[in-house]
Amino acid sequence: xxxxxxxxxxxxxPNDDSVDLFTKIIEERKRxxxxxxxxxxxxxxxxxxxxFFVELIPExxxxxxxxxxxxxxxxxxxxxRVTEKRGQWFAPYxxxxxxxxxRLLLALLEVEVxxxxxxxxxxxxxxxxxxxxxxxxxxxxxxAHGKRILTWDEVDRITAKFRALNPYDPNEVxxxxxxxxxxxxxxxxxxxxxxxxxxxxxxxxxxxxxxKKKIRRQIWGVGIAAKRYTLxxxxxxxxxxxxxxxxxxxKAHGNRFSVSPKDNPKNWKKDAPLWxxxxxxxxVRGFLELERTLPDWAALPQMMRFSVSTWNVLKMLGMWEGAxxxxxxxxxxxxxxxxxxxxxxxxxxxxxxxxxxxxxxxxEWPKLKGFDIxxxxxxxxxxxxxxxxxxxxxxxxxxxxxxxxxxxxxxSLGPDGKLCTTDTRGLLKRTHITAGRIRxxxxxxxxxxxxxxxxSVVTDHDETxxxxxxxxxxxxxxxxxxxxxxxxxxxxxxxxxxxxxxxxSEKALRSTVRIQTYRKILxxxxxxxxx
Numbered sequence: 001x002x003x004x005x006x007x008x009x010x011x012x013x014p015n016d017d018s019v020d021l022f023t024k025i026i027e028e029r030k031r032x033x034x035x036x037x038x039x040x041x042x043x044x045x046x047x048x049x050x051x052f053f054v055e056l057i058p059e060x061x062x063x064x065x066x067x068x069x070x071x072x073x074x075x076x077x078x079x080x081r082v083t084e085k086r087g088q089w090f091a092p093y094x095x096x097x098x099x100x101x102x103r104l105l106l107a108l109l110e111v112e113v114x115x116x117x118x119x120x121x122x123x124x125x126x127x128x129x130x131x132x133x134x135x136x137x138x139x140x141x142x143x144a145h146g147k148r149i150l151t152w153d154e155v156d157r158i159t160a161k162f163r164a165l166n167p168y169d170p171n172e173v174x175x176x177x178x179x180x181x182x183x184x185x186x187x188x189x190x191x192x193x194x195x196x197x198x199x200x201x202x203x204x205x206x207x208x209x210x211x212k213k214k215i216r217r218q219i220w221g222v223g224i225a226a227k228r229y230t231l232x233x234x235x236x237x238x239x240x241x242x243x244x245x246x247x248x249x250x251k252a253h254g255n256r257f258s259v260s261p262k263d264n265p266k267n268w269k270k271d272a273p274l275w276x277x278x279x280x281x282x283x284v285r286g287f288l289e290l291e292r293t294l295p296d297w298a299a300l301p302q303m304m305r306f307s308v309s310t311w312n313v314l315k316m317l318g319m320w321e322g323a324x325x326x327x328x329x330x331x332x333x334x335x336x337x338x339x340x341x342x343x344x345x346x347x348x349x350x351x352x353x354x355x356x357x358x359x360x361x362x363x364e365w366p367k368l369k370g371f372d373i374x375x376x377x378x379x380x381x382x383x384x385x386x387x388x389x390x391x392x393x394x395x396x397x398x399x400x401x402x403x404x405x406x407x408x409x410x411x412s413l414g415p416d417g418k419l420c421t422t423d424t425r426g427l428l429k430r431t432h433i434t435a436g437r438i439r440x441x442x443x444x445x446x447x448x449x450x451x452x453x454x455x456s457v458v459t460d461h462d463e464t465x466x467x468x469x470x471x472x473x474x475x476x477x478x479x480x481x482x483x484x485x486x487x488x489x490x491x492x493x494x495x496x497x498x499x500x501x502x503x504x505s506e507k508a509l510r511s512t513v514r515i516q517t518y519r520k521i522l523x524x525x526x527x528x529x530x531x
Contacts, residue, residue: 006045007038020167022049027172053095055087069471071440078471084442102126105165109177112158118150119427121221122229127180129231130155133218142426143415152216155179182231182249184214191248194269219248222284225409225420227253230280242288250280254404259305259330261297261362261397283405294398300365301387301394302333305358328358332370332387333395340392350374354385354394440471476512479521484509486525498524 003013010028013019029042064079102125109128113120119139121129131139136151159177166176186192188202188209196202202209223229229251235244250272262275270277278295285292307328332354334340339352356370371382385392409420412428420428479487487495487505495505500521507513508521 007041009035009038010042022046023168025049027169030168030172050095050098052087052089053091053098055090056084057087059083059085067471069440071438074438074440076472080469080471082442082469105162105176109158109162112161113150116150116154116158117146117148118154119144119147121223122226124227129221129229130158134216139427143429144427147427179216180249182219183216185217186214189217222280222287224283224405225407226411227251228404228407230284232280232284242290245281245284245288245290247277247280247284250276252276254407255279255400257304258333258397258400259303261300261303262295263362279401279404282401286405297362298398298401299396300362301368302397302400303330303356303365304333305330330356330358330368330370332356333400335395335399338393338399339395356387442469442471472515476514477518478512479508479518483521483525486528487521490525490528494528495524498527500524 001014003011003015005011006025006028009032010024012021012024014021025042025046029039029046032038032042059082061081061083064081065083067078067080067083069076069078106123106126106128110120110123113128113130119131121131123129130150131147132150132152132155134152136154137149139147139149159175159179162176163170163174166173168176181192184192186196186202186209188204188207190196190202190204190207190209192214195204196209217233219231219233221229221231231248231250233246233248234242235246237243252272255276260273260275262273262278264274268274275295275297278297282292282295305328334352334354336351351374352372353374354370354372356368359365359368366387369384369386371384373382375383377383387394406422408422408424409428411431412420413431414420414424414428415426417429487509492502492505496502504513504517505521508517513521
């Protein structure tokens with residue numbers, strides 16, 4: 001092994017046992033914070049290293065392939081049309097330890113916040129948004145019984161407790177936990193990260209601040225569901241009346257597959273695109289009952305981009321000649337309930353998938369013409385649609401925003417202890433999980449989020465929710481002797497009364513049965529014991 005320089009600047013010597021790669025990257029990022037490009041590159045590297053250790057490369061097949069499924073101490077053969085090839089640095093035990101340590105740190109922080117009778121807006125991968133203000137106070141939202149707004153000093157004392165766990169050079173990284181940049185603005189009230197250059201000079205027209213001093217500001221937040229939240233600043237007039245807002249850190253989760261309906265300005269520095277800022281500005285104004293206007297891109301048809309680069313995509317497109325000249329195309333978001341009029345003669349028989357040519361000019365989208373590759377007319381040709389056809393109504397970005405706001409939180413309970421709905425408001429509660437039978441599934445995600453650029457792996461399920469592959473459903477098992485004894489004791493009459501046929505029970509006693517059958521037998525026995 002030999003020493004290397006990351007980006008030609010940061011020396012990493014694998015032969016130096018005194019240097020830890022992870023701590024070195026974080027320390028160098030802090031040391032080079034004035035070099036925006038290098039600092040951002042080191043941030044991405046630090047955040048992605050653990051991903052090397054769990055890289056699984058999916059391979060798709062037309063016919064099922066034999067696979068071995070491993071989970072804990074169990075392993076069994078099965079078949080699947082998607083297999084997972086291990087990445088070059090595959091070491092899941094390392095990735096598990098890295099993520100587990102992060103979760104443990106967040107759990108410790110949550111305990112300290114609860115001890116102070118505080119709470120938080122959200123808990124993300126590496127952060128906890130503690131509800132706090134300069135002077136603290138009473139938290140007046142549904143479900144906040146006994147909770148309060150912590151003071152900034154209380155938050156600082158909590159974070160100071162974690163200094164003993166700090167593995168970094170205290171001269172470079174004095175605190176293991178620190179406030180994010182969103183909590184500060186320059187003395188000119190402009191954003192430190194996005195409105196100042198690398199030297200610290202303010203880039204806002206007419207401002208000559210050099211950003212040598214920063215002040216802590218009060219930020220607010222709106223949370224819709226997990227990973228659907230934004231931070232913002234309130235703008236008050238001299239009498240303390242709310243007159244405006246300024247979005248500080250919006251999240252784009254759930255919208256990443258959509259093509260940007262508006263281009264970013266030149267030299268855009270912010271992490272999220274401009275249209276995400278405008279979307280959250282519209283949403284937050286609605287919650288605060290401020291005057292608002294739909295963004296100018298809201299009426300555009302909602303598009304998902306995909307590449308025409310593989311045989312599978314061309315085959316899925318039915319070898320449509322209109323696709324061949326294009327490297328990229330759009331899939332138009334549609335709804336069976338909304339997009340096609342009830343009296344429309346060409347109402348599709350199958351779930352539609354309308355494909356149109358790619359265009360980087362958003363003003364051209366309403367005039368695009370495409371084909372539904374799932375439905376053909378009487379002549380056997382793909383059905384044709386125009387985006388401005390009065391009988392065809394593609395989903396727009398306005399629809400997307402409406403659905404985005406109405407998305408119910410699935411991982412928590414409402415203040416009343418019931419499942420969340422679109423109307424749930426207030427401080428949510430933990431959902432208590434009761435472990436049942438073990439089900440062996442692959443990664444729980446949607447190919448629209450992970451593989452949106454490859455149309456061949458996007459299924460009909462992806463427009464409505466997650467779809468997972470479950471292994472072991474066809475697996476056969478031998479019934480344990482203890483269960484066999486119970487079957488014999490219950491007798492055929494009682495088994496049939498509870499829905500278990502004689503053939504099934506006899507097969508269970510002398511041979512193997514499918515795992516679903518075994519689970520049904522256990523359910524029948526459990527019901528018999530309860531009665």
